[in-house]
Amino acid sequence: MTDEFAVGTARAARGTSVRGAIPVGLDASGRLREIPVLICRGEGDGPVLWINGATHGDEPEGALSIFKLFAGLRPADLRGTVVGVPAMNVPAFEAGKRGDPLDTFSHDMNRIYPGRPDGYPTERAAWAHWEAMRVACDLQIAIHSGGEHSYLAHMIFASDNPPSLELAAAMGPQWDLVFRSGVGGANPSSKIAELGKAGITVELGGNCRTLTLDFHAVAEDLAGSYANVLRHYGMLDGEARYAARLRMGHQQALLAPASGMWVGGAEVPFETEIPAGTPLGRVYDLYGEVQAEVAAPVDGVVFGLRSRPAVLAGEWCCFFGIIEEVRENSWTGDASNG
Ligand SMILES: [Zn+2]
Numbered sequence: 001m002t003d004e005f006a007v008g009t010a011r012a013a014r015g016t017s018v019r020g021a022i023p024v025g026l027d028a029s030g031r032l033r034e035i036p037v038l039i040c041r042g043e044g045d046g047p048v049l050w051i052n053g054a055t056h057g058d059e060p061e062g063a064l065s066i067f068k069l070f071a072g073l074r075p076a077d078l079r080g081t082v083v084g085v086p087a088m089n090v091p092a093f094e095a096g097k098r099g100d101p102l103d104t105f106s107h108d109m110n111r112i113y114p115g116r117p118d119g120y121p122t123e124r125a126a127w128a129h130w131e132a133m134r135v136a137c138d139l140q141i142a143i144h145s146g147g148e149h150s151y152l153a154h155m156i157f158a159s160d161n162p163p164s165l166e167l168a169a170a171m172g173p174q175w176d177l178v179f180r181s182g183v184g185g186a187n188p189s190s191k192i193a194e195l196g197k198a199g200i201t202v203e204l205g206g207n208c209r210t211l212t213l214d215f216h217a218v219a220e221d222l223a224g225s226y227a228n229v230l231r232h233y234g235m236l237d238g239e240a241r242y243a244a245r246l247r248m249g250h251q252q253a254l255l256a257p258a259s260g261m262w263v264g265g266a267e268v269p270f271e272t273e274i275p276a277g278t279p280l281g282r283v284y285d286l287y288g289e290v291q292a293e294v295a296a297p298v299d300g301v302v303f304g305l306r307s308r309p310a311v312l313a314g315e316w317c318c319f320f321g322i323i324e325e326v327r328e329n330s331w332t333g334d335a336s337n338g
Pocket residue numbers: 055056059110143144145147
């Protein structure tokens with residue numbers, strides 16, 4: 001019997017860091033299409049934390065944060081295994097687009113997961129990934145952001161089962177906005193939760209923050225949160241930190257009421273509760289006339305704003321959260337604030 005941990009072509013003995021890939025199929029020139037995979041496997045036993053980046057190809061925060069985590073991970077310090085998939089949807093990542101531009105029928109990998117072995121191109125890639133992940137993974141984190149159209153602040157969609165809510169709480173003090181999402185839906189977090197495992201979808205960043213120090217700051221925030229998760233589950237030594245309270249609720253999409261140029265308010269606070277009626281932004285026509293104003297529909301929290309000014313009526317302009325419950329964080333073991 002071999003004591004080997006394998007994901008695709010990546011095969012990790014205890015106490016090693018390896019790389020490999022999940023094979024997807026052949027391209028037109030006969031070359032293998034594949035999804036790159038990093039594995040760091042500790043000497044000792046522990047869970048498998050699996051981190052997915054760039055399910056949407058215009059969201060590179062997952063990739064950079066995975067690189068930063070792995071740069072600081074040593075197998076000798078680790079109990080259990082960390083699997084990093086910097087870009088789940090490689091053709092979409094190459095194009096810098098949400099989905100693979102060559103695939104019009106299963107464009108959004110986060111809506112068709114786990115795909116089908118004999119389906120459309122993105123469905124095949126999703127299926128190859130799912131077949132690799134479903135057995136190996138205990139704890140799954142999918143990293144998302146506002147991509148090419150928006151900026152999103154710290155926000156977690158946690159699949160509605162106890163392991164997922166624990167994983168959300170383990171991300172650390174800055175992650176106190178945690179909204180429940182369904183189990184069994186067509187995205188990786190939801191599918192893995194259907195197996196009784198932990199699956200969360202984490203939002204942070206957007207193309208307006210992929211420059212110089214700012215990009216690093218976003219990625220280090222995420223990488224530090226993965227390290228906090230590793231400490232929470234005893235996979236790394238050290239004390240995990242937690243938010244004192246978790247604000248839970250649901251999101252409401254605020255859509256542009258008119259077409260034109262969206263300009264977010266200069267002082268809209270992210271992640272802070274604001275009263276109904278607080279102005280959030282305006283849509284101008286191309287003569288400079290205000291065509292519509294967008295305000296908080298009820299008391300709530302702005303966790304994202306559109307960052308691409310050109311807007312069509314009906315497109316996202318604000319990611320608004322309505323808090324239904326503030327719960328004491330049962331995991332909090334220290335004096336960290338929230
Ligand atoms: Zn996304």
